[in-house]
Amino acid sequence: MTDRPAGALEILGIGASALVQDLGRPSLGHLGVPASGALDVAALRAANRLLGQGEGAPIVEALLGGLTVRLHGPGRWFATAGAVVAVSTDGRPRAWGEAVRVPSGGVLRLGRPVRGARTTLAVQGGVRPAAVLGSCSTDTLSGLGPAPLRVGDLVPLGPTTGAPAVGALVPGGPGGAGGPGGRVDPVRLRLHPGPHGSWFPEGRSAVAGGPRTVSATSDRVGLRLEGPPIPRRPGEVPSLGLPPGAVQVPPDGRPVVLLADRPTTGGYPILGVVDPRDLDACAQLLPGDAVELRPVRG
Amino acid sequence: MTGRLVRCGPGALVVEVDGPATAAGLASRLRTRLPLLGVVPGAESVLVQAAHGSLPDDVAAVVAAALAEPADADPGSGRLVELPVHWDGPDLDDVAARWGTDASGVVARLEATELTSAFCGFAPGFAYLAGLPAELAVPRLAAPRPRVPAGSVALADAWCGVYPGASPGGWRLVGRTDVALWDLDADPPALLAPGTRVRLVPA
Numbered sequence: 109m110t111d112r113p114a115g116a117l118e119i120l121g122i123g124a125s126a127l128v129q130d131l132g133r134p135s136l137g138h139l140g141v142p143a144s145g146a147l148d149v150a151a152l153r154a155a156n157r158l159l160g161q162g163e164g165a166p167i168v169e170a171l172l173g174g175l176t177v178r179l180h181g182p183g184r185w186f187a188t189a190g191a192v193v194a195v196s197t198d199g200r201p202r203a204w205g206e207a208v209r210v211p212s213g214g215v216l217r218l219g220r221p222v223r224g225a226r227t228t229l230a231v232q233g234g235v236r237p238a239a240v241l242g243s244c245s246t247d248t249l250s251g252l253g254p255a256p257l258r259v260g261d262l263v264p265l266g267p268t269t270g271a272p273a274v275g276a277l278v279p280g281g282p283g284g285a286g287g288p289g290g291r292v293d294p295v296r297l298r299l300h301p302g303p304h305g306s307w308f309p310e311g312r313s314a315v316a317g318g319p320r321t322v323s324a325t326s327d328r329v330g331l332r333l334e335g336p337p338i339p340r341r342p343g344e345v346p347s348l349g350l351p352p353g354a355v356q357v358p359p360d361g362r363p364v365v366l367l368a369d370r371p372t373t374g375g376y377p378i379l380g381v382v383d384p385r386d387l388d389a390c391a392q393l394l395p396g397d398a399v400e401l402r403p404v405r406g
Numbered sequence: 407m408t409g410r411l412v413r414c415g416p417g418a419l420v421v422e423v424d425g426p427a428t429a430a431g432l433a434s435r436l437r438t439r440l441p442l443l444g445v446v447p448g449a450e451s452v453l454v455q456a457a458h459g460s461l462p463d464d465v466a467a468v469v470a471a472a473l474a475e476p477a478d479a480d481p482g483s484g485r486l487v488e489l490p491v492h493w494d495g496p497d498l499d500d501v502a503a504r505w506g507t508d509a510s511g512v513v514a515r516l517e518a519t520e521l522t523s524a525f526c527g528f529a530p531g532f533a534y535l536a537g538l539p540a541e542l543a544v545p546r547l548a549a550p551r552p553r554v555p556a557g558s559v560a561l562a563d564a565w566c567g568v569y570p571g572a573s574p575g576g577w578r579l580v581g582r583t584d585v586a587l588w589d590l591d592a593d594p595p596a597l598l599a600p601g602t603r604v605r606l607v608p609a
Contacts, residue, residue, distance in 0.1 A: 349446030349453025
C-alpha cells in the first residue's frame with residue numbers, strides 16, 4: 109500500500125486557462141448544483157476513446173492551448189481532440205488527434221490553436237484530482253470541484269485501463285466530430301422553440317437579422333452574442349430551470365446561449381433552446397466569430 | 407394536477423404548473439421515475455433535461471402519468487427543519503417599514519410562517535422558501551451587496567432565502583443562522599432540498 113499515486117501530471121505551463129473536466133454533475137440541478145462538465149463533450153468522448161478508456165474519464169480542457177505538462181511515473185498514452193493545436197513531446201512534433209506515447213518524465217506541450225478555442229488533453233487513466241459530488245469537473249460558476257490548474261500543480265492520474273487505439277484518428281480528423289466541427293462561417297446553431305414565445309413580439313425570427321458575433325465576455329457559463337438587441341417585453345419570468353443551450357435574453361436584448369456552467373435556474377425570458385448537437389461547436393468559438401441562430405421547428 | 411408540456415428541442419422539456427408546491431411535488435415524483443435525467447423545479451414549472459443529447463421517447467408519457475397521480479405527497483409532508491435565527495439583519499427595519507410594522511412584528515410574522523423549499527438556484531444549496539403572502543413582497547436591493555455573510559436570512563419578492571455561503575447578494579437581510587445549509591458530506595448536501603418544510607425559530 110502506498111499513498112503515492114502511480115502517476116501524476118506536473119503543470120509547467122498554461123495558456124488562457126486549464127481546467128479538469130469530465131461529464132459534470134448533471135443530476136443535481138434541483139439542489140442548485142450547476143451541471144458543469146466538458147464544454148466540448150464530443151471531444152472529451154473522442155479523446156478518451158482513442159485511449160481505449162471510458163468516454164467520461166476526466167481530461168484537461170485547455171483554453172487557447174499553451175498547456176505544458178510533465179509526466180511523473182511510468183510512461184502513458186495521451187490524446188488530443190477539440191481545438192487543433194501543434195503537439196510536441198520533449199520538443200519533437202507529434203500528431204494532433206491521435207494517441208501519443210509519453211515516456212516517464214516526458215514533457216508534452218500544446219501550441220496555440222490554429223482552429224477552435226478549447227483543446228481536450230486526455231491521459232490514460234484519467235486526470236484525477238479529488239472528486240466532488242461524483243465529478244472532477246471545475247465549476248467556474250459555483251466554485252465546486254478542483255481549483256483551476258496552476259503552474260506547479262501536481263495532479264494525480266488514475267490507474268491505466270484498456271488499450272489505446274494506436275494510429276486511429278478522432279472521427280473525421282481535424283474537421284470531424286472530435287475536432288472543432290466542420291466549420292462554416294457563420295457557425296449555424298439550430299434554435300428550437302422555448303417556453304416564453306409570447307415574450308418576444310417578433311418571435312424567434314428576431315434573431316434572423318443576420319449573423320451575430322461572439323462577445324469577448326463569453327465563458328463557460330454562456331456564449332454571449334453581440335448584434336442588434338432582440339425586442340422583448342420588460343420584466344422577468346417566474347424562475348425556472350435552465351436547460352443547456354437555453355438562449356436567455358436579459359433586459360438589454362443581447363442573447364446568451366447558456367453552456368455547462370450556467371446557473372440551475374433563472375428569471376430572464378428564454379427566446380429558444382439551441383439544439384444539443386450544436387453545443388460542442390459553441391465551445392470552440394472565439395470572440396469576433398460569426399454565429400447565426402437559425403430557428404427550426406419543434 | 408394539470409400541466410402544460412413545452413418541448414424545448416430534443417434535449418429538454420418544461421412542464422408549466424400552477425405554483426411552487428405543485429412544481430416541487432411533481433419534480434420529486436419525476437425524479438424517482440426518471441433517475442437518469444435532470445429534473446429541476448422552478449417557481450411555476452419543472453424542467454426535465456438530458457445531460458447530453460436527447461430525451462428518451464417515453465418522457466412525455468412519464469410526465470403525463472406523474473401529473474395524473476394524486477398530489478397527496480405535496481404540501482405539508484416534507485421533512486421539517488428548524489433554523490435558529492439571530493434577528494439582527496441590517497435590513498430588518500427597512501422590511502418593517504415596508505410591512506407597516508416594527509422589527510418585532512417582522513420577526514413574529516416570520517416565526518409564525520411555515521415555509522417550504524420550492525426550488526434551489528443562485529448557488530448550491532440556496533433554497534427559495536415559499537409561504538409569505540404576495541402582499542408582503544419586498545423588492546431586491548437596487549444595488550447588490552458585494553458580500554453577504556454565510557447564513558444570512560433574507561427576503562426578496564415573497565421569497566425567503568438563506569445564503570449557504572458568503573457571496574454577493576441583492577436580497578434584504580433580516581437575520582442569520584449558524585446552521586450549515588450546505589455540507590458536501592451530507593446526503594443530500596443541501597439541507598433545504600425542494601419539499602423541505604422550514605420553521606424559523608429564535609436562536
